[in-house]
Amino acid sequence: MKNKYRDKFPAKNPDGTNQIDLNSHKFIKVWQGPNHPGITGNMSLELILQGDEVMDCKTHVGYLHRGFEKLMERRRFIQCFPICVRIAVPEPDFNEYCLSSTFEELAGIEIPEAAKWMRTLLLEMTRLASFLMWIGGQSAAFGLGVIAQWGNYARDLMLDRFEEISGGRIYHMHMIPGGVRGLTPDGFEKRMEDNLREIEEIMSDIDKTLFNNAIFKKRSVGLGYIDPEIVDKYGVTGPNARAAGIPKDVRKDYPYLVYDKLDFDVITGKDSDAFTRADIRRKEILTSIDLIRQIMTRMPKTGDFIAKMPNVLHWKIPKNETYIRAECTRGEFGYYTVTDGSKYPRRINVRGPSYTHAVALMEKLAIDVNIADVAGLMVSLHTYPPEIER
Amino acid sequence: MKELIKRLEQNFQISNIVWQRENEVFLTVEKTDAVPLITQLNHYESFTHLVIMTAVDWLEAGKFQLTYLLNNNEIKADIGIRVLLDREKAEMKSIHHLWVTAATYQRELHEMFGIDFPGSPRVDEPFILEGWQEIPPYRRDFDTKKYSEKTYFPRPGRSTNDPQEYMKKKLYPEESE
Numbered sequence: 001m002k003n004k005y006r007d008k009f010p011a012k013n014p015d016g017t018n019q020i021d022l023n024s025h026k027f028i029k030v031w032q033g034p035n036h037p038g039i040t041g042n043m044s045l046e047l048i049l050q051g052d053e054v055m056d057c058k059t060h061v062g063y064l065h066r067g068f069e070k071l072m073e074r075r076r077f078i079q080c081f082p083i084c085v086r087i088a089v090p091e092p093d094f095n096e097y098c099l100s101s102t103f104e105e106l107a108g109i110e111i112p113e114a115a116k117w118m119r120t121l122l123l124e125m126t127r128l129a130s131f132l133m134w135i136g137g138q139s140a141a142f143g144l145g146v147i148a149q150w151g152n153y154a155r156d157l158m159l160d161r162f163e164e165i166s167g168g169r170i171y172h173m174h175m176i177p178g179g180v181r182g183l184t185p186d187g188f189e190k191r192m193e194d195n196l197r198e199i200e201e202i203m204s205d206i207d208k209t210l211f212n213n214a215i216f217k218k219r220s221v222g223l224g225y226i227d228p229e230i231v232d233k234y235g236v237t238g239p240n241a242r243a244a245g246i247p248k249d250v251r252k253d254y255p256y257l258v259y260d261k262l263d264f265d266v267i268t269g270k271d272s273d274a275f276t277r278a279d280i281r282r283k284e285i286l287t288s289i290d291l292i293r294q295i296m297t298r299m300p301k302t303g304d305f306i307a308k309m310p311n312v313l314h315w316k317i318p319k320n321e322t323y324i325r326a327e328c329t330r331g332e333f334g335y336y337t338v339t340d341g342s343k344y345p346r347r348i349n350v351r352g353p354s355y356t357h358a359v360a361l362m363e364k365l366a367i368d369v370n371i372a373d374v375a376g377l378m379v380s381l382h383t384y385p386p387e388i389e390r
Numbered sequence: 391m392k393e394l395i396k397r398l399e400q401n402f403q404i405s406n407i408v409w410q411r412e413n414e415v416f417l418t419v420e421k422t423d424a425v426p427l428i429t430q431l432n433h434y435e436s437f438t439h440l441v442i443m444t445a446v447d448w449l450e451a452g453k454f455q456l457t458y459l460l461n462n463n464e465i466k467a468d469i470g471i472r473v474l475l476d477r478e479k480a481e482m483k484s485i486h487h488l489w490v491t492a493a494t495y496q497r498e499l500h501e502m503f504g505i506d507f508p509g510s511p512r513v514d515e516p517f518i519l520e521g522w523q524e525i526p527p528y529r530r531d532f533d534t535k536k537y538s539e540k541t542y543f544p545r546p547g548r549s550t551n552d553p554q555e556y557m558k559k560k561l562y563p564e565e566s567e
Contacts (some may be wrong), residue, residue, distance in 0.1 A: 061517070061518055062516075062517070062518035062519065062520065065518045065519070067527065067528075067534070068536065069528070070527065070528055071534075072532070073477055073530075105410075139402045230490075232438040232439050232489075233489055233490050233491075234489075234490050234491055235439065235440060235489065235491040248463060253411075253463060253466055254466060254481040320408075320410075321408075321409075321410070321416060321446075321457075321470070322410050322411075322414070323414065323441070323442070323468065323470065325441075332441070334441065334442070336442055336444060336459065343518050346446060347444070347447070349442060349444040349457075351441060351442045355491075355494065356491045356494070359491070359494045360491045360493070360494055364490075367561065389518045
């Protein structure tokens with residue numbers, strides 16, 4: 001929590017940052033990351049401390065830059081799919097969906113109804129898996145390591161279902177231009193329902209042990225307050241914006257696939273701190289479970305799942321540009337694709353929510369936070385570094 | 391939305407309007423008009439969310455296309471603003487005073503495309519690449535294959551074997567002789 005004497009020293013700059021002179025011997029510089037359990041993925045925070053409080057924070061990325069966007073400019077359209085999934089590892093399906101949708105829109109291809117339902121199912125499954133992994137990060141950042149293992153076990157149940165559908169546990173590549181590679185196998189609904197029930201039981205345990213835990217509450221309530229006024233200025237989306245009371249949800253605002261046929265509410269909070277964000281994500285998990293059940297009941301079990309496509313190895317898309325967005329677990333995820341009439345994309349640009357959350361927003365929120373809470377704050381923003389450097 | 395574009399056309403030099411969807415339009419604006427247009431959209435037309443800011447390299451035409459995608463969540467609409475810059479002297483006014491996150495986008499564009507944004511915070515600091523000596527890597531004329539051949543090379547003292555032959559020799563030495 002903020003030190004009550006903090007406003008006396010150090011003095012503030014006009015832009016609200018602290019005046020720091022490292023030669024005064026009153027400050028110490030500490031690097032948190034790139035190899036640190038309290039960092040999400042491979043990035044680092046350059047922290048300047050006074051005592052145990054953060055006076056200044058700078059985000060450094062570039063530890064896993066592989067130039068995905070540049071690589072895709074040198075690949076044919078279909079060859080982009082094994083690359084794009086690497087941009088957000090815990091939820092690769094959003095990359096597949098956004099990329100294939102931009103190609104389909106630019107080439108004027110309409111996908112079959114069954115493929116739309118299947119894509120929605122995959123997106124909700126990946127949202128559920130990613131949120132369950134986030135629970136692990138959030139609880140472990142506050143020293144509750146056992147809950148992290150429960151979360152990861154629950155995520156593994158979802159990965160089993162992904163493996164059953166696509167053959168891959170982490171990277172599925174099940175959505176391809178024109179539709180999907182297949183519908184659900186026989187007996188899938190039963191196995192999925194068993195998994196969902198088990199996840200609900202685990203979630204009820206997590207509710208008791210994490211959300212009613214005095215340590216978690218004491219450390220997360222009031223941590224990392226995001227003022228609703230700065231939401232647009234800092235490009236905040238997803239649960240981070242909804243915790244500030246702003247009902248932004250791409251699934252409701254710009255319904256894609258079959259989300260307009262599904263029944264769900266946009267969950268918002270009031271307090272805009274780490275605890276509220278965690279609570280919103282807990283409710284999102286329960287919403288995702290409900291949505292998966294709705295989709296499983298209503299989706300067609302047979303029928304066409306891929307549109308008639310030209311030979312994808314010689315596929316040319318006319319010159320044009322478009323942007324497609326989807327609501328991933330962390331906020332607005334989107335692909336801006338430019339084509340030039342050749343067999344290769346001219347430019348593909350990925351909009352990952354972490355780009356704004358982990359750089360400008362994190363640098364602002366970390367100031368005056370205790371060093372021990374930096375990891376918890378970072379996880380409460382739910383960031384994945386590969387989206388930043390792409 | 392159509393009325394808004396008509397109003398903008400009266401005040402700014404806009405061309406090449408493409409309606410990608412009913413609520414998504416792309417248009418090209420003169421370089422000098424770009425920041426005033428973006429400011430008007432942000433302050434008076436509720437386009438308060440900067441979705442992306444990126445560049446496209448049209449090497450053949452000698453131009454960079456800067457794309458600003460702005461979103462209005464009240465009327466659920468997007469405007470993509472294209473600005474064409476000369477590749478030789480790529481420079482653009484900064485918009486970090488409108489969105490704090492624009493500084494990060496501009497820092498990345500400076501590093502990856504070599505487009506300068508004078509006055510943008512920390513624009514000259516490396517963002518992803520450290521100690522980069524070559525031309526900005528996201529330009530179309532940067533040859534990734536040539537660069538990797540020059541930078542990375544086989545380590546001396548390493549030899550490679552055909553797996554099938556190698557295992558045959560190892561498991562059944564008599565047969566292979």
